[in-house]
Amino acid sequence: MIHLIVVKRIKPIPFSGFLIPLISLITGLLLxxxxxxxxxxxxxxxxxxxxxxxxxxxxxxxDTLILTLVGISLVLAFTGAVWNIGSEGQIHMGMMVSAWTAxxxxxxxxxxxxxxxxxxxxxxxxxxxxxxxGVLRAYAKVDEVPVTLMLNYIAYYILDMxxxxxxxxxxxxxxxxxxxIPKILRFQRILNTTATWEALILVIITGILVWxxxxxxxxxxxIRVLGSNPDILRSxxxxxxxxxxxxxxxxxxxxxxxxxxxxxxxxxxxSYPLEExxxxxxxxxxxxxxxxxxxxxxxxxxxxxxSSLRISGTLMQIGGLGGVETMFVFxxxxxxxxxxxxIFSEYSVKIRF
Amino acid sequence: MIxxxxxxxxxxxxxxxVALGHGFFEKSGVLNLAIDGLFIVAASxxxxxxxxxxxPWVGVLSAAVITALFGVFLAYVTTKFPVSHGAVGLSxxxxxxxxxxxxxxxxxFYANSQRIKSADYTFRITPDVEVMMFIIPIIIGFLLxxxxxxxKLGASIRAAGENPHAAAALGVDVLRTRxxxxxxxxxxxxxxxxxxxxxxxxGWDPKIYLxxxxxxxxxxxxxxxxxxxxxxxxxxIFATLVKYQYLIQTTTGxxxxxxxxxxxxxxxxxxxIFNVTPLxxxxxxxxxxxxIYYKEEKTV
Numbered sequence: 001m002i003h004l005i006v007v008k009r010i011k012p013i014p015f016s017g018f019l020i021p022l023i024s025l026i027t028g029l030l031l032x033x034x035x036x037x038x039x040x041x042x043x044x045x046x047x048x049x050x051x052x053x054x055x056x057x058x059x060x061x062x063d064t065l066i067l068t069l070v071g072i073s074l075v076l077a078f079t080g081a082v083w084n085i086g087s088e089g090q091i092h093m094g095m096m097v098s099a100w101t102a103x104x105x106x107x108x109x110x111x112x113x114x115x116x117x118x119x120x121x122x123x124x125x126x127x128x129x130x131x132x133x134g135v136l137r138a139y140a141k142v143d144e145v146p147v148t149l150m151l152n153y154i155a156y157y158i159l160d161m162x163x164x165x166x167x168x169x170x171x172x173x174x175x176x177x178x179x180x181i182p183k184i185l186r187f188q189r190i191l192n193t194t195a196t197w198e199a200l201i202l203v204i205i206t207g208i209l210v211w212x213x214x215x216x217x218x219x220x221x222x223i224r225v226l227g228s229n230p231d232i233l234r235s236x237x238x239x240x241x242x243x244x245x246x247x248x249x250x251x252x253x254x255x256x257x258x259x260x261x262x263x264x265x266x267x268x269x270x271s272y273p274l275e276e277x278x279x280x281x282x283x284x285x286x287x288x289x290x291x292x293x294x295x296x297x298x299x300x301x302x303x304x305x306x307s308s309l310r311i312s313g314t315l316m317q318i319g320g321l322g323g324v325e326t327m328f329v330f331x332x333x334x335x336x337x338x339x340x341x342x343i344f345s346e347y348s349v350k351i352r353f
Numbered sequence: 354m355i356x357x358x359x360x361x362x363x364x365x366x367x368x369x370x371v372a373l374g375h376g377f378f379e380k381s382g383v384l385n386l387a388i389d390g391l392f393i394v395a396a397s398x399x400x401x402x403x404x405x406x407x408x409p410w411v412g413v414l415s416a417a418v419i420t421a422l423f424g425v426f427l428a429y430v431t432t433k434f435p436v437s438h439g440a441v442g443l444s445x446x447x448x449x450x451x452x453x454x455x456x457x458x459x460x461x462f463y464a465n466s467q468r469i470k471s472a473d474y475t476f477r478i479t480p481d482v483e484v485m486m487f488i489i490p491i492i493i494g495f496l497l498x499x500x501x502x503x504x505k506l507g508a509s510i511r512a513a514g515e516n517p518h519a520a521a522a523l524g525v526d527v528l529r530t531r532x533x534x535x536x537x538x539x540x541x542x543x544x545x546x547x548x549x550x551x552x553x554x555x556g557w558d559p560k561i562y563l564x565x566x567x568x569x570x571x572x573x574x575x576x577x578x579x580x581x582x583x584x585x586x587x588x589x590i591f592a593t594l595v596k597y598q599y600l601i602q603t604t605t606g607x608x609x610x611x612x613x614x615x616x617x618x619x620x621x622x623x624x625x626i627f628n629v630t631p632l633x634x635x636x637x638x639x640x641x642x643x644x645i646y647y648k649e650e651k652t653v
Contacts, residue, residue: 036455161610331444335440339444
């Protein structure tokens with residue numbers, strides 16, 4: 001009989017911050033390769049070739065910027081051990097107010113103001129959407145994972161309701177969607193990519209601010225302590241519930257901004273049903289945050305890798321679902337190997353017969 | 354009126370069995386966030402099994418076996434290694450969406466190309482069958498209640514959920530107990546998921562991964578304190594809400610989207626009610642639910 005014995009290491013292995021994501025990525029892709037080969041006969045060589053093509057794909061810059069922003073949002077929450085799985089919903093609430101500002105408010109005539117107000121409102125609504133889950137977690141002790149997830153479905157249906165009803169456009173060739181926003185309201189593209197300057201600026205500003213927040217401010221310290229040992233917060237007389245609400249709300253605020261970046265810079269309209277048109281950035285961001293080992297500086301690298309995986313998923317779609325099935329296999333297998341492999345930095349596993 | 358109640362049966366059996374299996378597994382201390390993804394695996398595997406053999410029972414059996422294997426894997430990894438239950442569970446959720454779709458899509462093509470109609474591979478629903486779909490799950494509920502409260506296995510499961518270290522010190526094999534709980538729990542989730550495709554929906558659709566019904570089962574079980582019989586009441590309420598959301602919609606004049614939203618709002622409210630009322634004290638969740646189980650004695 002083979003026995004696996006888990007032993008704690010005296011010291012964590014060196015370079016674990018770099019080695020663990022790398023090993024997880026390789027093993028996760030191998031696992032994906034096996035699953036895709038067994039189920040659809042896609043060879044591993046083809047899979048690798050598609051991923052390599054995706055690394056140089058024209059849309060990878062846009063996805064990387066958006067996923068960096070989602071990654072930053074989730075690193076903030078995950079650092080406090082608050083599992084915000086609702087970024088998807090917060091992004092959609094952000095998209096909703098951005099669409100309102102651009103299509104229905106009086107601000108649409110003053111483009112620069114419309115964009116700024118669109119981003120600000122998106123941030124507020126994203127924050128509010130996460131705040132709901134934060135309050136329920138902090139004060140009613142309802143686990144935030146199911147709540148944030150269910151709020152994603154509710155967000156989809158709210159947008160569906162608006163797009164199907166009052167927001168349905170006039171120039172849509174029979175599709176159920178809103179009108180496109182005028183060209184003047186769209187974010188400016190960087191050279192000949194699909195990424196936008198505004199997205200780049202927002203990523204840089206948010207990245208620096210969140211890094212400073214977590215490293216040098218009291219709020220950041222509280223969030224970090226919340227993630228490592230909430231009892232210390234409690235004994236220092238700092239409100240644990242309030243810190244939880246803060247971590248989730250700030251995370252939602254950034255996810256809300258992602259919604260405005262995605263709307264003003266990429267979709268330009270909302271299409272019914274939203275749940276079928278989503279790029280799943282909210283879920284992909286979870287992979288980004290974990291692969292970055294919760295280090296803001298590593299988020300762009302993780303975002304680049306995950307963007308390529310997403311794009312290769314769409315390149316090798318199996319059944320007309322836009323590659324969503326392959327994408328889920330990638331997310332699932334890389335996250336799974338990561339969740340297991342990460343223990344090796346602090347533990348070793350010995351085999352005894 | 355009786356007709357209307359009977360029509361809820363396929364929805365009830367789906368929700369009740371999934372929530373029952375989930376609650377039984379969580380009683381052993383493993384936080385099960387994989388539920389929604391593996392629900393999709395169950396629904397898809399059941400469809401594959403039934404379509405290729407034209408026998409719904411093969412579908413039910415294959416779903417039960419495959420999801421039980423996932424359950425055993427989840428129980429093994431979270432008990433043997435000091436890993437986060439949440440992270441492993443969520444990973445399996447995503448993997449479950451992917452695997453479910455990858456297996457379901459070719460079978461769907463096959464069914465369409467062979468002109469297989471849903472009546473060829475799903476359960477024929479008659480009033481007698483509907484009555485059985487109420488009675489059999491409730492018998493299973495009583496059986497699980499008996500196992501949990503009056504058998505050695507049940508005592509081990511509860512002990513592993515409350516305090517695995519103390520349980521191990523008293524001679525309970527925590528790993529074995531959780532593996533059994535995972536297998537039984539996930540087999541039930543598999544059967545529930547199978548009834549979703551083969552009785553409730555009478556067919557498979559690639560968009561099922563968007564429904565989030567596994568999360569509703571999660572909320573049903575949580576807000577019933579994982580008690581097998583209270584879960585039946587909750588499952589009944591949610592089954593009615595989901596089954597008649599369109600009726601609610603037409604009678605009250607609300608839009609389809611609000612009707613689709615209602616079960617999720619109700620689920621959040623149900624979890625809040627459970628947590629802020631004495632219910633949480635009476636039907637307390639396992640004290641070590643989701644906590645990493647690591648024994649220092651493993652150092653040899």
